[in-house]
Amino acid sequence: MRTTLVMVLAAASLILATTRTSAHHAFAAEFDSSKPIKLRGTVVKMEWINPHTWIHLDVKTPKGTVERWMIEGGPPNALYRRGFTQKSLPQGSEIVVEGFRAKDGSLRGNGRDLTFADGRRLFVGSSGTGAPRDGRDASEK
Amino acid sequence: MPYRHVVAGLTLASVVTLLACRGLVSLDVASSTMPRTAWGDPDLQGVWRYEGAIPLERPRQLEGRASLTAQEVAEQERLEKEQAARRLEGLEGAAVGRRSVAESPIRGNEYNSFWQDHGRPRQISNRTSLIVDPPDGQLPFTPDAKKAEARSAARYGVGPFESYLDPDTGERCLTDGVTGMMWQGPNGGHNRIVQSPGFVTILHEEYRDRRVIPVDGRQHGIIRQWFGDAVGRWEGDTLVVDTTNFIDRTNYEWASIWTRPSESLQLVERFKRVDPATLEYTITVEDPTTFTRPWTAVIPISKLSDDTQIYEYACHEGNYAMSNLLSGGRTDAARTSSR
Amino acid sequence: MRIAARVAVIVAAAVAGAALWTHLPRSSAAEPYRAPRTAGDVPDLNGVWQALNTANYDIQAHTARPALAITPASPRTAIPGLARSTHVDLPAPSLRVLGAVGGVPAGAGVVEGNEIPYQPWALARKKENADNWLERDPEIKCFMPGVPRATYMPYPFQILQGSTKILMAYEFAGATRTIPLDPVGDSPSPTWMGWSRGRWEGETLVVEVTDFNEETWFDRAGNFHSDALHVVERYTRVGPDHLVYEATIEDPKVFTRPWKIRMPLYRRQEADVQILEYKCVEFVEQLMYGQLGVVDPSTGAINK
Numbered sequence: 001m002r003t004t005l006v007m008v009l010a011a012a013s014l015i016l017a018t019t020r021t022s023a024h025h026a027f028a029a030e031f032d033s034s035k036p037i038k039l040r041g042t043v044v045k046m047e048w049i050n051p052h053t054w055i056h057l058d059v060k061t062p063k064g065t066v067e068r069w070m071i072e073g074g075p076p077n078a079l080y081r082r083g084f085t086q087k088s089l090p091q092g093s094e095i096v097v098e099g100f101r102a103k104d105g106s107l108r109g110n111g112r113d114l115t116f117a118d119g120r121r122l123f124v125g126s127s128g129t130g131a132p133r134d135g136r137d138a139s140e141k
Numbered sequence: 142m143p144y145r146h147v148v149a150g151l152t153l154a155s156v157v158t159l160l161a162c163r164g165l166v167s168l169d170v171a172s173s174t175m176p177r178t179a180w181g182d183p184d185l186q187g188v189w190r191y192e193g194a195i196p197l198e199r200p201r202q203l204e205g206r207a208s209l210t211a212q213e214v215a216e217q218e219r220l221e222k223e224q225a226a227r228r229l230e231g232l233e234g235a236a237v238g239r240r241s242v243a244e245s246p247i248r249g250n251e252y253n254s255f256w257q258d259h260g261r262p263r264q265i266s267n268r269t270s271l272i273v274d275p276p277d278g279q280l281p282f283t284p285d286a287k288k289a290e291a292r293s294a295a296r297y298g299v300g301p302f303e304s305y306l307d308p309d310t311g312e313r314c315l316t317d318g319v320t321g322m323m324w325q326g327p328n329g330g331h332n333r334i335v336q337s338p339g340f341v342t343i344l345h346e347e348y349r350d351r352r353v354i355p356v357d358g359r360q361h362g363i364i365r366q367w368f369g370d371a372v373g374r375w376e377g378d379t380l381v382v383d384t385t386n387f388i389d390r391t392n393y394e395w396a397s398i399w400t401r402p403s404e405s406l407q408l409v410e411r412f413k414r415v416d417p418a419t420l421e422y423t424i425t426v427e428d429p430t431t432f433t434r435p436w437t438a439v440i441p442i443s444k445l446s447d448d449t450q451i452y453e454y455a456c457h458e459g460n461y462a463m464s465n466l467l468s469g470g471r472t473d474a475a476r477t478s479s480r
Numbered sequence: 481m482r483i484a485a486r487v488a489v490i491v492a493a494a495v496a497g498a499a500l501w502t503h504l505p506r507s508s509a510a511e512p513y514r515a516p517r518t519a520g521d522v523p524d525l526n527g528v529w530q531a532l533n534t535a536n537y538d539i540q541a542h543t544a545r546p547a548l549a550i551t552p553a554s555p556r557t558a559i560p561g562l563a564r565s566t567h568v569d570l571p572a573p574s575l576r577v578l579g580a581v582g583g584v585p586a587g588a589g590v591v592e593g594n595e596i597p598y599q600p601w602a603l604a605r606k607k608e609n610a611d612n613w614l615e616r617d618p619e620i621k622c623f624m625p626g627v628p629r630a631t632y633m634p635y636p637f638q639i640l641q642g643s644t645k646i647l648m649a650y651e652f653a654g655a656t657r658t659i660p661l662d663p664v665g666d667s668p669s670p671t672w673m674g675w676s677r678g679r680w681e682g683e684t685l686v687v688e689v690t691d692f693n694e695e696t697w698f699d700r701a702g703n704f705h706s707d708a709l710h711v712v713e714r715y716t717r718v719g720p721d722h723l724v725y726e727a728t729i730e731d732p733k734v735f736t737r738p739w740k741i742r743m744p745l746y747r748r749q750e751a752d753v754q755i756l757e758y759k760c761v762e763f764v765e766q767l768m769y770g771q772l773g774v775v776d777p778s779t780g781a782i783n784k
Contacts (some may be wrong), residue, residue: 017160029300030465048693049668050347051327069459075327076669077452079348085668103469108461178643179519186642208745239750250484304773305765315761333658337526338518342640342647344656350655353638355651359752366757447644453671457761458695467773471783474774 027100030111035101038107039069040117043093046086048076055089057097057110064081070096145271168249170261175378175414178336182356183378183414186339188449189442191324194221197399197438199270199278199391207278218265225262230302232440263460264443271324273314274437286431290398297396302470305463313463314456318400319368319384324440326470332442333451341373341380349454354382361385367402389457403430418444482529500522515683515717518641522680523717525646527638528748528755531632534587536619538701547582548700549614565596571615580726584700590632592740596703602734609702617700620758624655624672627689627711628695628727628741632635637747638755639715640710646685651755659687667691670707685715698729706733714742721747 027033033057041057058066079085088097094117103117115121174183194217199206209217270278274288293309301310311317318326322345323332331346344350356373363386364370370386385440387402395401406428415421420442427435515523536541549572575582575668598606609616619625625633635651659678667675667690674689689711697704714726723745770776770779771783 022282028298029302029469030462031469046669048455048671049457049461050454050456052462054461056460057292072461077454078327080450081670085666086670102465104465104472106468187642205685208496275710291507303775304777305769307773307775313765314760315759335640335645337640337642339526340640342642344647344658349654349656351649351654353640353755355752355754362752362754364756367759368757375549386611392547447662448664452622452668455672457621457622458672463769463771467769470774480602 007058023139027110030103032103033100033106037097037099037101037109039071039097041069041097043089043095044068045089045091047088048086050077051075053079055095055097055114057095067107069097070108071099071114072109073111073114148378157335159253159379176417180338182336182375183380184336185380185412185414185420186336187447188335188445188451189332189334189420190330190445191440192261192267192443193441195266195268197271197272198280199272204277206269207273209438211267212420214265215268221262221265221479226270235425253361264279264286266441267447270315271438271440272436273439275388275434281436282398283429283431283433286398293395295397296394300466300470302466302472307394307466308466310390310465311348311396312466314460315393316367317396318402319352320424320426322350322352322399323410323424323442330378331449331451333444341382346450346451346454348456356380365389369402369406370407378413382410398431399426399429403428405430415441420444482722485496491776500740511522512683513718520641520643523683523685525685525715525717525723526641526643528636528638528753529745530636530717530724530748531634531743531745533590533632533743534669535590535632535741536634536699537584537587539590539699539703540701541594542584542587542701544586545569545584547578548687549575570572584722590743591780592742599736599738602704606702606704609697609704611702612698618696619700620764622653622764623695624653625650625658626672626677626692626698627674628655628713628725628729629696629698630655630673631725631727631745632743635758636753636755646740649755651758653758653760667732670694672696674709674711681773683716683733685713687711687713687715689713704734705729705731707731714744720743721749 015023038057039057041059043055044058045056047054053076055071055073057071059067059069060066074084096113096115097109097111097119098113099109099111113121116126144188178184178186194245203209228275253322272280274280275281280355297309300307303311319453320335322330322343326347333344333346335344335417337341341354341356343352343354345352350368352368352371353369354373358371360373363373365386365388367388367390369384369388371382371384373380373382384455385407387404387406389402391401391403393401395408406426408427411423411426413423422440423437424436424440425437431475436454495564498676515525518526519522519724523634524700530652537548540581546569550569551572552636553634559660570576571578571582571645614620619629619633623628630637630648633650633652637648637650640649642664644660646661648657648659650656656675657673657676659676661678664675664677670688670691670693672690672693672695673692676689678685678687680686690709692705692707692711694709708731710730712728712730714724716724716726718724721741724742726740726742728738728740729735766778773783776783
């Protein structure tokens, strides 16, 4: 029994032992988990920057004014390999973003959940087993 | 056949297999079946990625053990398949970022989850560390370097970030260094090798790191660089690359101290295509500034299909994280001072 | 006889003049140069190459001037009745300390016909770019230089011909282009260095480049493009140590028609020559981020 436990622990520790990835920013240093946001907006521009894309979004406020937000998305090179490309989020697409606001209170946020207005989901790790286009993610063509 | 011959044969076979698992004996591609460039060098061209799950250093629980038993390997394979499927399930939608670290299958690392390509089941091997020397499978840090590594681990993702000098070199979109380049990086790290007469070029996708390695018999130059001065030569079918003249960047923050260059860093790497799909990569790192003795790791790197692309890596061209980190730091400082 | 001789002289002068204008070396025979072949039986372009012109300052013909950013001198008022009739250009204050190191050398330009056919709105934007060079030129921030600018920046680059991919390894900012000779799909996104596709046409490597973003410039004079940019490059060896580089620029959002640049590229002759690192990101962090953190590292002072 004890031997099995040690084996399982050992095996588990090997599996979980991913080396620390660098350049993968400090959520807590940039964003504030006590400031959740939910925005509906139109895509103005997508910046394909590594390690995180940035989506520029025009968001209509309740007062009727338009605010320009920047939302941090997933890493482009990993997204490409899942079939997510410039064709997936054209200018003018309407999306809903749930996430957390920048610590300094500016119009920036980290996108945790991103969905199209019709309910299709984007970005958030849902592409089946990791092979591109295996059909589990309806937002992939 | 006499029983003892069978036993001897089996023992010999298992010893060779064990050593092969440890990468200490290469099962050679016969010289005649090795793909070659038009001028006769072994052809290493293509896109390569480390697909395995072996950690760099041997985990504490496996102290003293260089390899797992067949039973343990089978158990690991089962766990890996199960966890690979579960890792992505657990990353769906609303749950992300709103549960405790304990509940998360990847220790709360969802924020960086895309990098890990968690859905891909990794190759399981009976080896317990990539490091084969020293025999304990641990990085032989100097006491100062060990402190620096602990400090870096404590600061990672947390700060403080007072100026652009405080994030690590990766956060600054500089580089993560040469040492881990062939097997580290998000998504396993993609490397494209291109060979032209007199040169072997390695293009690493992350940070668009690039090494153009002359194999034309020249001597080292005298200029110091982040990636040093590399000179390669063929020893039989093994490419041996000797790199020296690194610039000192120990004064910068590094996510992994063992990749930082100093003026005393020397690398010797060996690249050997041991079968059509595998590059056996051996690296020996010597640096008295960071390590008490040289250390060696062996990594089996896998060839990806020929239609794999290396994409452009624009990082500094939009490093909003830097401005976010720094303004976050100022916000924190303002909050603290206003209390 | 005399007329024929005169005609021959005129024709020879015209040919020599044309050769002078295009600045191209000519082989002694009239036949085009045939480059040595690689093992793959295509022209061998391997080597370390560099442009030797002032195109990176300004791809059009330009006179020397004091600096890349200019302020006009204030009007002279001391002598009554003697107004300064011509305008005097001075280097912008922040660049003045560079003196002659900061000056812009003259150049004959590399644009065929010396005209860049901007649409009217785009010509105004180019002038605005030039007037705001210090804030806008992406080269200052160590951003990837784009194509064709990477070719004629004042740094060498290396052509590395593999079996199915050609790499162009630039020194500036460590930018690299992968030029596939085999079929590739589409670019998943707009990029700084474009998405290249290469093919051979006889002696010439032809590279079609698409899927640019709109961030790069053609030079330090503010010449720019949109994300509709389409470049066709032609690399041809004309001798043991010379390439001719041509690039046709097309951008229907910015220009009224395609236009071309052309220049020689020279093989670096030093033994054991290599491209070196120009990892300029750390050179520009103080400029870009110095005032953003709690502390300014150059002074140790607290940022307000």
